Amino acid sequence: xxxxxxxxxxxxxxxxxxxxxxxxxxxxxxxxxxxxxxxxxxxxxxxxxxxxxxxxxxxxxxxxxxxxxxxxxxxxxxxxxxxxxxxxxxxxxxxxxxxxxxxxxxxxxxxxxxxxxxxxxxxxxxxxxxxxxxxxxxxxxxxxxxxxxxxxxxxxxxxxxxxxxxxxxxxxxxxxxxxxxxxxxxxxxxxxxxxxxxxxxxxxxxxxxxxxxxxxxxxxxxxxxxxxxxxxxxxxxxxxxxxxxxxxxxxxxxxxxxxxxxxxxxxxxxxxxxxxxxxxxxxxxxxxxxxxxxxxxxxxxxxxxxxxxxxxxxxxxxxxxx
Amino acid sequence: xxxxxxxxxxxxxxxxxxxxxxxxxxxxxxxxxxxxxxxxxxxxxxxxxxxxxxxxxxxxxxxxxxxxxxxxxxxxxxxxxxxxxxxxxxxxxxxxxxxxxxxxxxxxxxxxxxxxxxxxxxxxxxxxxxxxxxxxxxxxxxxxxxxxxxxxxxxxxxxxxxxxxxxxxxxxxxxxxxxxxxxxxxxxxxxxxxxxxxxxxxxxxxxxxxxxxxxxxxxxxxxxxxxxxxxxxxxxxxxxxxxxxxxxxxxxxxxxxxxxxxxxxxxxxxxxxxxxxxxxxxxxxxxxxxxxxxxxxxxxxxxxxxxxxxxxxxxxxxxxxx
Numbered sequence: 001x002x003x004x005x006x007x008x009x010x011x012x013x014x015x016x017x018x019x020x021x022x023x024x025x026x027x028x029x030x031x032x033x034x035x036x037x038x039x040x041x042x043x044x045x046x047x048x049x050x051x052x053x054x055x056x057x058x059x060x061x062x063x064x065x066x067x068x069x070x071x072x073x074x075x076x077x078x079x080x081x082x083x084x085x086x087x088x089x090x091x092x093x094x095x096x097x098x099x100x101x102x103x104x105x106x107x108x109x110x111x112x113x114x115x116x117x118x119x120x121x122x123x124x125x126x127x128x129x130x131x132x133x134x135x136x137x138x139x140x141x142x143x144x145x146x147x148x149x150x151x152x153x154x155x156x157x158x159x160x161x162x163x164x165x166x167x168x169x170x171x172x173x174x175x176x177x178x179x180x181x182x183x184x185x186x187x188x189x190x191x192x193x194x195x196x197x198x199x200x201x202x203x204x205x206x207x208x209x210x211x212x213x214x215x216x217x218x219x220x221x222x223x224x225x226x227x228x229x230x231x232x233x234x235x236x237x238x239x240x241x242x243x244x245x246x247x248x249x250x251x252x253x254x255x256x257x258x259x260x261x262x263x264x265x266x267x268x269x270x271x272x273x274x275x276x277x278x279x280x281x282x283x284x285x286x287x288x289x290x291x292x293x294x295x296x297x298x299x300x301x302x303x304x305x306x307x308x309x310x311x312x313x314x315x316x317x318x319x320x321x322x
Numbered sequence: 323x324x325x326x327x328x329x330x331x332x333x334x335x336x337x338x339x340x341x342x343x344x345x346x347x348x349x350x351x352x353x354x355x356x357x358x359x360x361x362x363x364x365x366x367x368x369x370x371x372x373x374x375x376x377x378x379x380x381x382x383x384x385x386x387x388x389x390x391x392x393x394x395x396x397x398x399x400x401x402x403x404x405x406x407x408x409x410x411x412x413x414x415x416x417x418x419x420x421x422x423x424x425x426x427x428x429x430x431x432x433x434x435x436x437x438x439x440x441x442x443x444x445x446x447x448x449x450x451x452x453x454x455x456x457x458x459x460x461x462x463x464x465x466x467x468x469x470x471x472x473x474x475x476x477x478x479x480x481x482x483x484x485x486x487x488x489x490x491x492x493x494x495x496x497x498x499x500x501x502x503x504x505x506x507x508x509x510x511x512x513x514x515x516x517x518x519x520x521x522x523x524x525x526x527x528x529x530x531x532x533x534x535x536x537x538x539x540x541x542x543x544x545x546x547x548x549x550x551x552x553x554x555x556x557x558x559x560x561x562x563x564x565x566x567x568x569x570x571x572x573x574x575x576x577x578x579x580x581x582x583x584x585x586x587x588x589x590x591x592x593x594x595x596x597x598x599x600x601x602x603x604x605x606x607x608x609x610x611x612x613x614x615x616x617x618x619x620x621x622x623x624x625x626x627x628x629x630x631x632x633x634x635x636x637x638x639x640x641x642x643x644x
Binding site for chain 1: 617
């Protein structure tokens, strides 16, 4: 009986794999460092090894797998299962889907990591049973995913859900994407670090100054949280401002999408927790029309690192039923 | 045979009605001034009279109608068919659906006017056959509507599509909704007029100064177009800036929604035509990721005043097939 699914989450720092049973429960997990500076074939080897280890831990044989679902950063060609490109890995037009299918001898789907994470929260996390979901993940950048009428929504372009790249402050700070004033350029960890660095250069004092000696240094969620909790005024202001601006972006999206639930995740949300989410929520509700605010739930993601593998596995299962 | 549908569009200045045959062709039209300062019962009388006139012009009997679709500004309670409120009319918790159904003895649906307009363009206009559509109507305010997977999308809140109230310039000019920097506060006719009035107060010269003697004066699309064409520098700058900002908002929405087509309508778009649309388009494509820009068509609405009645009628027909 092939009723198990292998889910794999290829991230910038780690590769996660999990085997799910027919009921969607995780039977076993495996993980490894991505070491993304290596060439694409080496990283691909790691992906396959981690997958095999999860299968072994689950105590099943490969032929008990019905399908494989794999998620990865960057734009995906959904027709072919190719990764078009990735920011932090060397994959470029890499046939991730076909190659993985070949390795395991099983049908394989490839999904964007943020979409898979939102789908995981829909199927097994905080958004279970919801019809319309907006997922926003705040970390180094800001990613997002949409569930519409109970299904993952990629739009006609297949590139929908890029909520980090709505312009919230026209003419504002430059974003990694080249535009000015994107949500990502205002409320991500990269944006928070930039604001703190600038203020320090202008002479403000902060306990994190010693962590920002190189131009490329990026404050971690943990660094930021420690400084925030110790009462570092500069860090507190920068983080609270980011929460307010994230809320402005999310409030705008409530007016456009009218979701049932907003799921907030990512490193910054995980580091800061409920107080940060509360600030985002107040700012978002302040922007949204009453009709788009009164019933929506704004809440933290609950699956953490499992969201991607679960979502990818669930999408693989559904593609079989498709 | 009851195969005809009556569509009615209750607008702030006029009431339009049309009878559509089974193939969705308009057989006859009727119209009247809304005179929205009158009380709700009087305006309701006008709606019913205009409907009856359209039926008469079509040469059919009321019992040849299968259903009635009516669209109106302002939030609608879709469960009950009540208008919750309207900005320029005296309807407040008015049972527009039930009362209209009673008058014609036919099932009646009520829809938001902008949603109906976008749906009209989907069914009989420029967006025919599209799967995912973003409609943006730029006039006194900015309204919008979404088609997702071929169906009108209201979201879980029923209030989705409020694209005029995404924040494009945090901390920017005050919007009628109370927020700052909404798209409507940057790119509507109201926003253009405000910018021109401010510049005149600061001493700039413009041919439209004589039209702005009272604080409540609002420049019409026609006034703006005439001044623009005559080379009025102040008007040209204000209108071009509005187009650029509209494009920034629409570019953001391309990244979130990944639509197949963007339909631009409303008084300002109708007055200014293709040059204005071209400016919006360039600005939007400049913001959107390549994946969300390369295939999307950005174009003018083509049904004009008929969009609302056709959309409302089509929605009424579909509610019968339910």
